[in-house]
Amino acid sequence: MTATPQxxxxxxxxxxxxxxxxxxxxxxxxxxxYILVSAVLAIVGRPLVRRIGGIRIRGWRVPRWVGALFTLLTIWIVFITCCSLFVPLVSHKLFQLATLDFGNVLSSVQEPITRAQEYLQSLFSLPEQHFSLADALSSSFKRLVDFETLNTALTSVVGLALSSVIAFFSISFITFFFLRDDGLFYAMVQAVFPDKYQQNVTRALDSITVLLSRYFTGILAESLLLMIAVLLVMMAFGMRAEDACFIGLVMGVMNVVPYAGPLIGGAVSVMMGVVTPIEGMSVGRTVVVIAGSLLILKGMDDFILQPTLYSERVKAHPLEIFVVILIAGSVAGIVGMLLAIPAYTVLRVFAKEFFSQVSLVRKLTKQI
Known part of the structure; x- marks a missing residue:
């Protein structure tokens, strides 16, 4: 293309x-x-609204607002049910951590700690009286999970929950109208663009709706399957149902965050194994069971489910997705990694509609 003043x-x-x-x-x-979350919820709930709207009772057709209200209530029930399962487990585990006797925990793993200390002393030529691995670990754990720190964390969580009430009702209000008026979100986006680009915007929104619907339904199904698998495997090894549910929920929720989420969930799960070991097992064996099981299950998930979810569902190369997640993580941390794939999908679709003459854009969007 020749560069002209125009x-x-x-x-x-x-x-x-x-x-x-x-x-x-x-x-x-x-x-x-608020608007984007409402749009995602509207995409997820749209099939249910349409199904309810197709019901006829003696020639009377159910109004769309009834389907929208029923769908919104269903989303609320699912959300509240998940919270009612997850919040008590987290509160109980935080209380256990706050009242934990780290001396007893460390004494149960004294032998491997002693071997590790001997290895470090021989490797770095450290005098025994100047270094104690057990004391170092004990003081570190106490600083991390002492009662004052946990109390501050709980206070912050309560404050966040109170401030989230406004967000909850705002999202619910917007979601209801997005569900009731099928083309409302399209009209809001189209209003930003000139009239001559309306067809491009409509095509882009149609593609985004399909791709993000596939992505979100896929990742929710993947997280649910992983949660159930972890729960069943932990119970098969003799773990109490409460602890197995907690580890399953942690892994399922953290699995939503690509790459970093499962690592954080695995670390939390192993720590819970140290706090409450499986009955009849030592702490060391419990840690090996949890870590080994999670590695195997997550490996199966990475090689079987995620390639389909992260690449085929959003029509992008796996390496491309990996680089995008790394960039988003370095810019915005965990939140960036969580939003990386949906945001990149939106950018690719709009780039294809408006900048298809650029060679790089054509290469990145040829699968869409």
């Missing part, structure tokens, strides 16, 4: 408009998040 003006005008839109999105980020 094309340069259009390019810089497009860059300026994009920068202005990004600034507004950042400035009103809370409202944008």
């Amino acid at each position: 094309t340069l003006i259009r390019f810089f005008a497009g860059v300026a408009a994009a920068a202005a839109i990004l600034f507004l999105v950042w400035y009103f980020s809370a409202i944008v998040i």
Whole structure:
């Protein structure tokens, strides 16, 4: 393409408009998040709304607002049920950590700690009187999970929960209208673009809806299957149902965050095994059972489910997805990794519609 004054003006005008839109999105980020979460919930609940809307009773057709309200109530029930299962388990485990006698825990794994200390002393030529691995571990654990720290964490969680009430009702209100008025979200997005781009925007939104629906339903199914598998395997080794449910929930919830989530969930699960070992097993054997089981189950998940979920469902190469997640994680941490794939999918679809003449864009979007 030959660069002309008109094309340069259009390019810089497009860059300026994009920068202005990004600034507004950042400035009103809370409202944008409400709208995006509501749009995702509307995508998930749309099939149920349509099914209810197709019901006829003696020639009377169920109004769409009834289907939207029923679907929203169903989403609420699922959310509240998950919270009622997860929150008591977390609170109980936090209480156990706050009242834990770390001396007894360390004495149960004294032998491997002693071997590790002897190895470190021989490796670094450390005098025995100047270094004690057991004391170092005990003091570190006490600093991490002492009662004051946990109390502060619980206070922060309570404050976050109270501030989330506004978000909960805002999202519910927006989701209801997105479910009731099928084209409302499309109209909101199309209003930002000039009339001559309306067809491009409509095609982009259709593609995004299909891809994100496949992605979110896939990742929810994957997390549920992993949670059930971990729960059953832990109970098969003799773990109490309460502890097995906790580890299963942790792994299922953290699995939503690509790559880093399962590592964090595995570390929390192993720590729970140290706090409450399996009955009849030592702490060391419990840690080996939990770590080994999670490695095997997560390996099966990585090689069987995730390639289909992260690449085929969003029509992108696995290496491409991996690089995008790394970049998002370095910029915005765990939240960035969580939102990386959906955000990248949206950007790819809009880039295909508006910048298909660019060679790089054609290569990145050829599978869409």
